[in-house]
Amino acid sequence: METNKRPLILITNDDGYFAPGLKVLIDMVKPYGDVVVVAPEQGVSGMSHAITIKFPLRVTKLESEEGVEIFKVNGTPVDCVKIALNQLLDRRPDILVSGINHGSNSSISVIYSGTMGGAIEGSLNEIPSIGYSLCSHSMNADFSVAKKHGESIFKKVLANGLPKYTCLNVNFPVVSEDDFKGVKVCRQARGVWKEEYEKRIDPHNGTYYWLTGSFNNHENGATDTDEWALANNFASIVPVRNDFTDFDSLDKITNLNSIK
Amino acid sequence: METNKRPLILITNDDGYFAPGLKVLIDMVKPYGDVVVVAPEQGVSGMSHAITIKFPLRVTKLESEEGVEIFKVNGTPVDCVKIALNQLLDRRPDILVSGINHGSNSSISVIYSGTMGGAIEGSLNEIPSIGYSLCSHSMNADFSVAKKHGESIFKKVLANGLPKYTCLNVNFPVVSEDDFKGVKVCRQARGVWKEEYEKRIDPHNGTYYWLTGSFNNHENGATDTDEWALANNFASIVPVRNDFTDFDSLDKITNLNSIK
Numbered sequence: 001m002e003t004n005k006r007p008l009i010l011i012t013n014d015d016g017y018f019a020p021g022l023k024v025l026i027d028m029v030k031p032y033g034d035v036v037v038v039a040p041e042q043g044v045s046g047m048s049h050a051i052t053i054k055f056p057l058r059v060t061k062l063e064s065e066e067g068v069e070i071f072k073v074n075g076t077p078v079d080c081v082k083i084a085l086n087q088l089l090d091r092r093p094d095i096l097v098s099g100i101n102h103g104s105n106s107s108i109s110v111i112y113s114g115t116m117g118g119a120i121e122g123s124l125n126e127i128p129s130i131g132y133s134l135c136s137h138s139m140n141a142d143f144s145v146a147k148k149h150g151e152s153i154f155k156k157v158l159a160n161g162l163p164k165y166t167c168l169n170v171n172f173p174v175v176s177e178d179d180f181k182g183v184k185v186c187r188q189a190r191g192v193w194k195e196e197y198e199k200r201i202d203p204h205n206g207t208y209y210w211l212t213g214s215f216n217n218h219e220n221g222a223t224d225t226d227e228w229a230l231a232n233n234f235a236s237i238v239p240v241r242n243d244f245t246d247f248d249s250l251d252k253i254t255n256l257n258s259i260k
Numbered sequence: 261m262e263t264n265k266r267p268l269i270l271i272t273n274d275d276g277y278f279a280p281g282l283k284v285l286i287d288m289v290k291p292y293g294d295v296v297v298v299a300p301e302q303g304v305s306g307m308s309h310a311i312t313i314k315f316p317l318r319v320t321k322l323e324s325e326e327g328v329e330i331f332k333v334n335g336t337p338v339d340c341v342k343i344a345l346n347q348l349l350d351r352r353p354d355i356l357v358s359g360i361n362h363g364s365n366s367s368i369s370v371i372y373s374g375t376m377g378g379a380i381e382g383s384l385n386e387i388p389s390i391g392y393s394l395c396s397h398s399m400n401a402d403f404s405v406a407k408k409h410g411e412s413i414f415k416k417v418l419a420n421g422l423p424k425y426t427c428l429n430v431n432f433p434v435v436s437e438d439d440f441k442g443v444k445v446c447r448q449a450r451g452v453w454k455e456e457y458e459k460r461i462d463p464h465n466g467t468y469y470w471l472t473g474s475f476n477n478h479e480n481g482a483t484d485t486d487e488w489a490l491a492n493n494f495a496s497i498v499p500v501r502n503d504f505t506d507f508d509s510l511d512k513i514t515n516l517n518s519i520k
Contacts, residue, residue, distance in 0.1 A: 043314075045313055046310060046311040046312070046313045047308075047310045048307075048308040048309035048310045048311075048338075048377070049308035049309065049371045049372055050306060050307045050308045050310040050372075051306040051308075051372055051471060052306070052471060053305055053306045053471055054303070056460070056468035056469055056470050057457070057468065057469045057470075057471070058466070058467070058468055058469075059467070059469065078308075078372075079471075082455045082457075082471070083455070083457055083469060085455070086455040086456065086457050087457050087459070087469065108384065108502065110504050111309045111380070111384075111502060111504065112309055112310075112311055112338075117308070120371070124368065124371075124452050125452065149518070152518065153516055156515060156516055157516075160515065162509075162513070163506070163508070163509045163512050163513070165450075166506045166509045168513075168516075169504070180520070181519065181520055182517075182518050182519040182520040183516060183517060183518045183519075184517060184519065185510060185513055185514060185516055185517050187503075187505040187507070187510065188503050188504055188505045190425075190503070192384050192385065195342045195343070195345070195346040196346065197317070197342075197343055197346050197347050199347070200316070206318070207318070207319070208316035208317065208318055209316055209317040209318075209319065209343060209347065210316050210317075211311060211312060211313055211317070211339075211342070234519075237513070237516050238504070238505055239505065239506040239509035239510060239512075239513055240504045240505070240506060241504065241505070241506035241508075241509070242368065242371060243447075243448050243450070244370050244371065244429070244448055244498070244500045244501065245447040245448045245498055245499065245500070245501070246423070246426045246499040246500060246501035247447070248423070248501075249422075249423045249426045249499035249501070250445060250447065250499060252423050252499075253422070253423070253428075253445055253497070253499055254445060255416060255420065256413055256416055256417075256428075256443060256445055256497050257442070257443060257444060257445050258409070258412065258442050258443045259441065259442035259443075259444065259494075260440070260441055260442040
């Protein structure tokens with residue numbers, strides 16, 4: 001970091017460029033470098049690692065202030081990161097932060113999360129990357145604990161980096177500073193979202209279905225998971241990898257080999 | 261499998277219900293059970309594990325033949341699997357197959373792939389699941405090798421299951437049966453897509469960007485990867501997990517703990 005240039009900090013999110021959580025993140029990191037925000041023009045929660053192939057992207061530069069440039073893009077968080085790296089930035093970012101998401105991305109929610117899609121795309125490109133989420137969907141949520149302790153995490157990662165190809169999935173509980181217990185590195189809890197589609201009839205007698213559901217934690221006993229940390233007033237940090245290989249299974253499916 | 265009922269086989273894909281690769285997959289598996297296809301109404305390549313939250317899903321049942329029912333859905337492959345399990349099926353599928361995708365999903369393409377999103381969603385729900393892809397985007401591609409050897413893989417998985425929460429990412433090279441070398445269990449190659457957005461000007465003087473890019477294999481020397489297998493006329497099978505925790509990094513980021 002001891003160069004002539006200030007660190008370049010790339011920010012994205014999945015709630016859109018106007019989201020309160022994004023503004024908190026900008027305020028949190030702007031003392032540490034030059035900030036470029038490239039964020040979706042609308043909320044795109046649940047977009048995972050999706051990319052836009054069938055229509056072209058449009059980029060609009062919004063008003064910028066000293067040290068902070070903001071672009072909006074008609075795409076996903078992964079699109080935002082890709083077009084930032086390829087078209088919008090004049091140098092490589094030193095760090096990428098995504099969020100602060102309005103809503104939890106702990107346990108298996110990581111796989112559906114656009115916030116984490118953006119962070120993972122950063123790590124694929126060997127940029128130290130952090131996805132931040134607060135366990136509240138409210139637009140008026142109190143981000144003060146997330147901002148204070150998220151900043152500590154950010155400073156450490158900016159100074160020390162992260163293991164190559166690894167990003168962080170950081171989730172904050174909704175608690176006061178007094179009740180907050182600290183930050184805990186942990187593993188992803190095993191769990192699943194169980195859907196319960198709500199079936200409705202439209203005014204033209206057509207049937208449609210709204211996605212609803214609830215999270216099922218499959219390991220309520222374990223104390224080393226992100227779900228346990230959050231339920232016990234800790235922030236959770238899960239290191240996230242982008243190699244999908246299930247190395248434990250490689251030896252268990254050798255019956256599928258059939259070399260001619 | 262020795263019950264009164266034939267196995268229930270759930271099929272999805274990301275190229276849409278009309279794709280030739282889907283028809284090959286139906287023909288491949290229908291001798292083995294009752295088939296229900298729940299597939300996107302249009303091509304949704306690159307949708308990863310995205311889910312549809314902001315608009316409701318519509319389901320249309322298409323004509324069905326003996327032992328094969330087909331539904332189309334205005335959503336992603338993951339939506340198709342979720343609504344199949346929650347609304348459309350009257351019993352739990354014994355196996356899920358996704359594809360056959362028109363185009364490779366090897367290496368890091370697994371993270372962008374809607375085909376694999378569908379398969380991974382199956383494995384989250386503890387259904388043995390296989391995503392199949394052929395390394396050709398042509399709508400007229402020759403699926404004969406993929407069908408013949410994909411069927412062998414399918415039969416083994418139907419008989420033996422898979423490790424819990426693990427699905428298979430199966431990719432076939434475009435080769436003749438004579439040149440085909442066999443099926444090889446392997447790991448995901450480390451690689452990255454490097455974007456090169458193509459910038460254009462529309463008739464109204466607006467700027468837009470098309471996503472283009474090329475795959476960079478970061479480990480050309482390794483012989484235990486899916487990329488090596490495919491380049492050497494093998495089909496690749498990578499066991500895929502849905503726990504994103506980077507266990508190797510847990511010990512390396514303990515400096516981020518800060519327990520009050």
